[in-house]
Amino acid sequence: MGDLLKRYGGTLTGAFVLLTAFWLLMLIILPNLALFETSFRPYLPVAEMGGPRDVYSADNYVKFFESPGPMSVFGFEIAVPLRAQTFLYTVFYSVVVTVVAFAFSYPIAFYLAKVVSPKSVPTLILLLFIPLWVSEALRAFAWYIILTLNGPLNAALVGLGIMEKAVRWQQGVFTNYDAIVIGLVYNYILFMLFPIYNAMSSLDTNQIEAAQDLGAPWWKTHLRIVLPHSKPGIASGSVMVFMLAAGSLLVPTTLGSTRSNWFTQTIQQAMLESQDWNTGAAYSFLYLLLCTVVVFGVMRLFKVRLSDIAR
Amino acid sequence: MTKNITLSRRGFMAATAALAAPAIISSKALASSGELNFTGWAGYDKLKAEVFPAFEAATGIKVNFTELPDQDTMFAQAKVALQSGGIDMIEPTIDRVGAWNENGLLGAFDPAKLAMDNYLPGLADGAAGKRSADANGALLYVPSNWGTEALVVNTAGAKLSSPASLGDLFSADNQVVLRPHSALAAMGRYLDAQGKLPFPWLDGYSDMAKMTQLWDIALAEAIKAKGNVVQFWSGENEANAGFTANGATVGLCWDSTGFNLRNDGYSYVAPAEGAFAWHQGFVMMKNAVNIDQAHELAKWVSTADGAAMWATAFSSNPVGKGSAEKLNPDVAAYYSGTFNDEALSKLWWWPDQSAEFIAKRGEYADKYKAA
Numbered sequence: 001m002g003d004l005l006k007r008y009g010g011t012l013t014g015a016f017v018l019l020t021a022f023w024l025l026m027l028i029i030l031p032n033l034a035l036f037e038t039s040f041r042p043y044l045p046v047a048e049m050g051g052p053r054d055v056y057s058a059d060n061y062v063k064f065f066e067s068p069g070p071m072s073v074f075g076f077e078i079a080v081p082l083r084a085q086t087f088l089y090t091v092f093y094s095v096v097v098t099v100v101a102f103a104f105s106y107p108i109a110f111y112l113a114k115v116v117s118p119k120s121v122p123t124l125i126l127l128l129f130i131p132l133w134v135s136e137a138l139r140a141f142a143w144y145i146i147l148t149l150n151g152p153l154n155a156a157l158v159g160l161g162i163m164e165k166a167v168r169w170q171q172g173v174f175t176n177y178d179a180i181v182i183g184l185v186y187n188y189i190l191f192m193l194f195p196i197y198n199a200m201s202s203l204d205t206n207q208i209e210a211a212q213d214l215g216a217p218w219w220k221t222h223l224r225i226v227l228p229h230s231k232p233g234i235a236s237g238s239v240m241v242f243m244l245a246a247g248s249l250l251v252p253t254t255l256g257s258t259r260s261n262w263f264t265q266t267i268q269q270a271m272l273e274s275q276d277w278n279t280g281a282a283y284s285f286l287y288l289l290l291c292t293v294v295v296f297g298v299m300r301l302f303k304v305r306l307s308d309i310a311r
Numbered sequence: 312m313t314k315n316i317t318l319s320r321r322g323f324m325a326a327t328a329a330l331a332a333p334a335i336i337s338s339k340a341l342a343s344s345g346e347l348n349f350t351g352w353a354g355y356d357k358l359k360a361e362v363f364p365a366f367e368a369a370t371g372i373k374v375n376f377t378e379l380p381d382q383d384t385m386f387a388q389a390k391v392a393l394q395s396g397g398i399d400m401i402e403p404t405i406d407r408v409g410a411w412n413e414n415g416l417l418g419a420f421d422p423a424k425l426a427m428d429n430y431l432p433g434l435a436d437g438a439a440g441k442r443s444a445d446a447n448g449a450l451l452y453v454p455s456n457w458g459t460e461a462l463v464v465n466t467a468g469a470k471l472s473s474p475a476s477l478g479d480l481f482s483a484d485n486q487v488v489l490r491p492h493s494a495l496a497a498m499g500r501y502l503d504a505q506g507k508l509p510f511p512w513l514d515g516y517s518d519m520a521k522m523t524q525l526w527d528i529a530l531a532e533a534i535k536a537k538g539n540v541v542q543f544w545s546g547e548n549e550a551n552a553g554f555t556a557n558g559a560t561v562g563l564c565w566d567s568t569g570f571n572l573r574n575d576g577y578s579y580v581a582p583a584e585g586a587f588a589w590h591q592g593f594v595m596m597k598n599a600v601n602i603d604q605a606h607e608l609a610k611w612v613s614t615a616d617g618a619a620m621w622a623t624a625f626s627s628n629p630v631g632k633g634s635a636e637k638l639n640p641d642v643a644a645y646y647s648g649t650f651n652d653e654a655l656s657k658l659w660w661w662p663d664q665s666a667e668f669i670a671k672r673g674e675y676a677d678k679y680k681a682a
Binding site: 043067069082083085086144145148149150151168170171253254256258259260261266269270273274275276279 | 669
């Protein structure tokens with residue numbers, strides 16, 4: 001604080017502090033508090049708000065664990081509450097998105113950071129950025145068009161004689177969530193790529209050469225030198241991609257098959273279709289909480305600390 | 312029949328023209344008594360720009376229009392206005408009327424001051440008429456415009472039974488576009504028409520115990536037929552793309568979807584069980600001051616011209632006889648292609664759905680989607 005004052009003077013420092021406080025308080029803390037308070041109240045007609053039935057309870061949260069339905073887990077049919085099913089699928093496929101995004105990003109990041117001549121890097125990064133100039137909605141819709149029955153992918157494959165009959169790609173070939181995974185990876189891959197690229201750039205190339213000089217095969221060089229060094233980048237990239245994927249509403253709505261359901265769609269249904277903001281708020285909070293638990297659990301598993309990510 | 316209506320419409324127009332003439336000369340003199348405080352939907356700009364000026368020109372009544380974004384807000388405002396005054400008439404949908412009346416907000420219309428014969432069959436009489444009145448038969452609500460959800464059909468590819476039925480949505484011969492909760496209601500009504508339900512489908516809307524029983528049956532049947540669903544829609548875009556991009560042949564969609572696809576080989580068909588339909592209309596506040604003016608607006612919106620203008624402002628369907636011809640000819644042809652008098656009288660109005668019902672309905676929709 002003293003440092004800030006010395007460098008920018010009273011007026012600017014005051015403006016910084018006020019703007020940050022406004023951001024935190026008005027745009028983050030107060031709305032969330034309002035949502036939190038809402039989530040403990042029952043959904044009542046306007047006339048009964050503030051009346052005798054308007055009391056705090058955890059009923060809205062309990063709904064998450066109601067109405068069990070069959071769900072097959074590794075071939076076993078077990079009864080899992082409907083909302084919990086949706087949550088589990090969402091988390092599972094968000095993890096898939098994160099892993100796929102990582103699989104694509106790692107080699108590209110390595111190429112950008114260590115292989116290609118530094119002169120071409122700005123051009124390559126620009127090329128990577130160009131798709132981001134198009135809005136997320138349009139990108140999702142473009143994938144929708146590509147994957148539909150009468151879309152260009154089928155037209156090309158059938159036209160070239162590779163396939164005999166058009167396929168409903170959107171319904172999924174491997175799982176019901178194929179199209180959603182494709183859309184999410186496409187939309188969020190740069191959030192994985194750039195943190196890894198950043199981390200790799202700070203690696204001294206001499207270390208790689210030393211490993212090679214000492215006879216390490218390429219995969220061992222990556223496993224022992226490059227990967228450990230990029231861990232903070234991978235961790236922050238993974239957290240970002242996971243949270244963005246799990247929180248995405250647009251992509252699952254646009255690209256979802258007739259058998260997929262993302263948890264954000266459940267929240268939207270409660271909020272908009274049912275007009276039950278109270279239950280919607282409860283689901284939102286539960287979702288935030290559960291996703292945070294997942295993220296911290298995975299960080300613990302891979303021995304990543306929060307300070308690594310913030311670097 | 313048509314001639315009669317035309318005559319009465321002309322008569323009405325002549326009368327209003329006679330009324331309007333002095334209004335132009337001495338609008339100030341009329342201003343004190345010729346006002347109406349009307350609260351309605353925000354976002355339909357033509358109301359202010361075209362409809363109210365036309366109404367004022369016809370009747371000399373000036374409409375003070377308060378725009379509100381949704382019905383919950385309207386309800387809250389009406390509650391305040393019950394103490395403070397300031398609102399004469401409001402425009403909710405019919406399924407809210409019961410709740411509004413229970414809260415003691417509504418006054419009754421005098422049918423003698425309206426022209427109840429102006430309304431198209433099925434809109435203000437029959438089941439809709441019953442819902443428009445309170446227990447003692449007092450008229451609380453008159454319609455202003457309406458819309459439907461029915462079959463959008465690829466004329467070349469769809470395999471329809473004769474006459475077309477909601478059951479065609481669940482036939483393996485068709486590739487369909489649905490929205491989950493409507494699909495389950497369609498299945499329920501189809502089963503109901505086949506006599507395969509333990510009690511009428513409508514009972515589910517008033518009794519939650521029956522609702523779960525009925526919806527369990529509909530859900531199980533709908534899941535059996537789920538293989539032919541190629542796309543779920545929630546908005547106009549998805550519904551449209553379900554046909555054009557995903558090659559669906561039949562869908563249960565809004566009239567607007569059928570309208571947008573009308574030149575691409577699709578038609579909009581009312582099923583034998585009757586199309587799903589909603590309508591909104593006018594209610595009068597219990598403490599309304601400008602009662603005659605309120606009747607005048609409601610009556611004007613039942614005439615061919617008024618109904619057509621009101622419907623155009625909302626991009627929906629008109630309530631008055633003869634108003635279809637007053638619409639844009641394209642819209643008129645589309646509309647009369649689907650709804651003859653029989654199809655009109657069969658319209659199935661969405662019943663009142665409580666908050667508890669809608670939450671449960673969402674749960675069934677999710678189960679259907681996940682299956």
